[in-house]
Amino acid sequence: MGAPKQKWTPDEEAALKAGVRKHGPGKWRTILKDPEFSGVLYSRSNVDLKDKWRNMSVMANGCGSREKARLTLKRMNQARKQDERSLSVSTEAKSDEEMTEARLATTSSDSPQIRGSKRSIIRLDNLIMEAISNLKEPGGSNKTTIATYIEGL
Amino acid sequence: MGAPKQKWTPDEEAALKAGVRKHGPGKWRTILKDPEFSGVLYSRSNVDLKDKWRNMSVMANGCGSREKARLTLKRMNQARKQDERSLSVSTEAKSDEEMTEARLATTSSDSPQIRGSKRSIIRLDNLIMEAISNLKEPGGSNKTTIATYIEGL
DNA sequence: CCATAGGGTTAGGGTTGC
DNA sequence: TGCAACCCTAACCCTATG
Known part of the structure; x- marks a missing residue:
């Protein structure tokens, strides 16, 4: 029928980039409401923007990070849950994201109350x-x- | 990142349930201060407790109230196409999904940002x-x- | 000012079609 | 099979109100 799978046009991608540059990433609804971009992105939802930004980011950095991670996890787990979100300071070679997280986690104080x-x-x-x-x-x-x-x- | 989105662990859920049983729903701050639960919930705010309880409640009753689950219908739609996303801004009655989208797009004001x-x-x-x-x-x-x-x- | 309620939004895992 | 677009919804934010 019409457009089951609306592909992103260069114009839309440009508008998205500009929107992020103006409002910052994560402000999808704000970008969408900005008259400067709403004209181009009128057929996209805030979630669409977020998803597209994710895809673009994956492209920008190392190459296929999202898919790689997903597949890796799929192959490995199944009935496995990795509870403990904190203190997984193992030394094995993890992805860059995880390394960063671990470091920051141990850097900032762990006292209760300053979570904010x-x-x-x-x-x-x-x-x-x-x-x-x-x-x-x-x-x-x-x-x-x-x-x-x-x-x- | 690894944990900007801190998933609730079974332990935390249990503590929350126990807290509600002991102090009643709506007493989030009280539950948080109770020594019996503060150990497990130290990284949660009273608002977090409230939100989690809301999610859990939704699960408890007949499958979705907040995120109205017409999952059965959804499954069918997946098989077909939901064409014509652009065009016809008004016209016929669309799915709840799109109605909601439209409504959201017109609410609230601009320039909130940085405050205190x-x-x-x-x-x-x-x-x-x-x-x-x-x-x-x-x-x-x-x-x-x-x-x-x-x-x- | 602080807490809760509730509507709204985002993040990230999952799914699907090409 | 890989990837881009799309879905699902827990988790989080914002604002109004007491």
């Missing part, structure tokens, strides 16, 4: 990581580019 | 920026390196 600030740190960190991942294409991250990228907060 | 407590993360922003500019690695900085740099505060 801890989460803020993680969120900011995530933002920076997004910036770096995406700016990897031009060839090297520099302060100015990342600052500009993050500015739209 | 969120200011603190700006400091970290600068910190990470400094890390990035100082690391100037060839090929771009990676997450681990930056995390390591920041760790040495």
Whole structure:
């Protein structure tokens, strides 16, 4: 019928990038409502934006990180659950994301009550990581580019 | 990232249930302060407890109230196509899904952003920026390196 | 100011079609 | 088989209200 699977056009991708640059990643609804982008993205939902951004990010950094992780987990588990989200400071070679998480987790204090600030740190960190991942294409991250990228907060 | 989205463990769920049995639903702060549960729920806020209880309740009753589950219908739709996503902004009665989408798109106002407590993360922003500019690695900085740099505060 | 209720939004795993 | 687009929904955020 019409469009069971609406592919993203270059225009839409550009609008999404611009939107993220202006409002920051994670502000999908905000980007969607921005008159500057709503004209191009009118047929997309906030979830669509999020999903597309995820795909683009996966492309930007190392190559197939999402699929790789998914398949790896699929092959390995099945009836296996990995409870313990904290303190999995094993030394085996993990993905970059996991390493970062572990380090940050042990860096910030573990006292109960300051969860709020801890989460803020993680969120900011995530933002920076997004910036770096995406700016990897031009060839090297520099302060100015990342600052500009993050500015739209 | 690994855990910006902290999944509830069975232990935590059990503690929450026990807490509600002991203090009653709606006494989130009270449950949180109870020494009997604070050990397990220390990383949760009263709001987290409230939200989790809501999710659990939804599960308990006949399959979905908050996320109205027409899963059975959904399964059928999957087989077919739900064509014509663009065009016809009004016209015929669409699925609940799209109705909701439309409604959401017109609510709330603009320019919320940075308020009071969120200011603190700006400091970290600068910190990470400094890390990035100082690391100037060839090929771009990676997450681990930056995390390591920041760790040495 | 602090807590709760409730509507709204996002994150991330899962699924599907090409 | 791989990947891009799409779905599901737990977890989280925002705001109103007491």
